[in-house]
Amino acid sequence: YLINAEGGRYIDGVSSLWCNVHGHRVKKIDDAIKNQLDKIAHSTLLGLAQTKSIELAGKLVAITPKNLKKVFYSDSGATSVEIALKIAYQYYHNRGQKRDKFIALGQSYHGDTIGSVSVGGIELFHSIFKPMLFETYFVPAPFPYRFNGTAEQCKQFTLERIEEILKKHSGNIAAVIAEPLVQGAAGIIVHPKGFLKGVRELTKKYGVFLIADEVATGFGRTGKMFACENEDVEPDIMCLAKGITGGYLPLAATLTTQEIFDAFLGSADEFKTFYHGHTYTGNALACAAALASLELFEENKIIESLPPKIDLIAGYLKKISALDFIGDVRQCGLMAGIEIVQDKETKRPFAYDKLIGAKVCEAMRPKGAMMRPLSDVIVLMPPVAIDSETLKKLLDIVYDTIKNDLPTIVNLI
Numbered sequence: 001y002l003i004n005a006e007g008g009r010y011i012d013g014v015s016s017l018w019c020n021v022h023g024h025r026v027k028k029i030d031d032a033i034k035n036q037l038d039k040i041a042h043s044t045l046l047g048l049a050q051t052k053s054i055e056l057a058g059k060l061v062a063i064t065p066k067n068l069k070k071v072f073y074s075d076s077g078a079t080s081v082e083i084a085l086k087i088a089y090q091y092y093h094n095r096g097q098k099r100d101k102f103i104a105l106g107q108s109y110h111g112d113t114i115g116s117v118s119v120g121g122i123e124l125f126h127s128i129f130k131p132m133l134f135e136t137y138f139v140p141a142p143f144p145y146r147f148n149g150t151a152e153q154c155k156q157f158t159l160e161r162i163e164e165i166l167k168k169h170s171g172n173i174a175a176v177i178a179e180p181l182v183q184g185a186a187g188i189i190v191h192p193k194g195f196l197k198g199v200r201e202l203t204k205k206y207g208v209f210l211i212a213d214e215v216a217t218g219f220g221r222t223g224k225m226f227a228c229e230n231e232d233v234e235p236d237i238m239c240l241a242k243g244i245t246g247g248y249l250p251l252a253a254t255l256t257t258q259e260i261f262d263a264f265l266g267s268a269d270e271f272k273t274f275y276h277g278h279t280y281t282g283n284a285l286a287c288a289a290a291l292a293s294l295e296l297f298e299e300n301k302i303i304e305s306l307p308p309k310i311d312l313i314a315g316y317l318k319k320i321s322a323l324d325f326i327g328d329v330r331q332c333g334l335m336a337g338i339e340i341v342q343d344k345e346t347k348r349p350f351a352y353d354k355l356i357g358a359k360v361c362e363a364m365r366p367k368g369a370m371m372r373p374l375s376d377v378i379v380l381m382p383p384v385a386i387d388s389e390t391l392k393k394l395l396d397i398v399y400d401t402i403k404n405d406l407p408t409i410v411n412l413i
Contacts, residue, residue: 001023053287075283081111103175118133121138155191170207173206
């Protein structure tokens with residue numbers, strides 16, 4: 001729960017922007033941070049290391065896909081992606097190849113730094129910065145609800161567009177970057193089953209890297225520890241942030257293969273070093289929080305506890321889908337989106353300036369739920385470790401508000 005200045009209690013229905021895992025004020029994580037503070041709060045990782053950063057790197061390598069062997073720390077999801085792009089680019093530069101282009105999905109979101117925006121595809125967020133960005137090849141997001149055809153046809157359409165670009169430009173493409181399974185900021189677009197595996201097969205076929213942006217999907221959100229596990233995909237580079245510390249402190253990590261790491265080794269006069277660093281890279285307090293969070297995953301069997309909660313959400317979404325003005329409901333694990341439309345038959349949305357989604361979320365607040373929409377998509381993303389009783393309370397509030405308050409909100413516009 002979140003508690004306001006007057007003592008009001010709210011279920012955190014969006015995990016404080018998709019990062020909270022175990023809830024707020026979790027004793028084990030609190031104590032881990034306090035204990036670390038008694039030792040040292042921070043020391044640079046440039047040329048040095050500290051115990052917690054070393055321990056966490058080992059843990060991350062152990063739980064991520066087995067081909068990922070090396071960890072590069074940073075401080076946010078955007079920087080983890082920025083690092084991934086630079087690593088992919090410099091890998092080929094170090095090998096004497098000019099590969100400076102990337103393939104990304106339309107409506108994707110990878111952060112707000114210049115590199116991550118360059119591979120982002122949300123016009124509302126990014127269009128003003130276009131003159132500052134590098135060129136990227138975009139393909140349509142595989143979004144079945146807005147596609148004229150079946151989910152399978154939607155999947156194949158996007159895979160074919162990716163292959164067309166790879167056939168024509170594979171010699172200068174460094175990587176394909178994607179949010180695996182779910183495009184969060186696009187409105188919880190859930191990809192058709194098998195899409196990620198199809199992308200991985202294409203990247204292998206044409207010899208380019210796959211960058212998996214697991215910033216939002218990692219640490220249990222999709223029902224597995226990482227979204228890639230759902231389709232047995234091993235990316236060449238993986239980006240982690242948000243839930244890595246359980247939602248306590250800023251920390252991010254970019255993981256790569258041994259092969260990629262080795263391309264940056266050499267004598268000083270070869271200039272193969274990856275010159276990228278942050279002052280607070282691998283902060284000891286954040287690493288301590290992350291280690292405590294991972295221990296909680298094991299002790300409380302968090303991943304094993306997810307199926308009943310995922311089913312509970314699915315049951316409510318089925319009821320919600322039948323209500324007025326609900327065009328689509330989308331779910332992948334504990335990530336769900338409820339899309340509000342003006343016309344269910346034509347899928348016509350409400351005008352952006354009507355702020356229907358924001359008004360619906362505002363109506364949930366007096367009932368005890370803190371929610372945040374993406375335009376007119378109500379995002380449901382509770383803490384991964386939420387108990388079933390609290391989750392049911394949250395879902396009751398969401399259902400009641402959409403059933404009883406949404407029609408009134410629409411009539412008043």
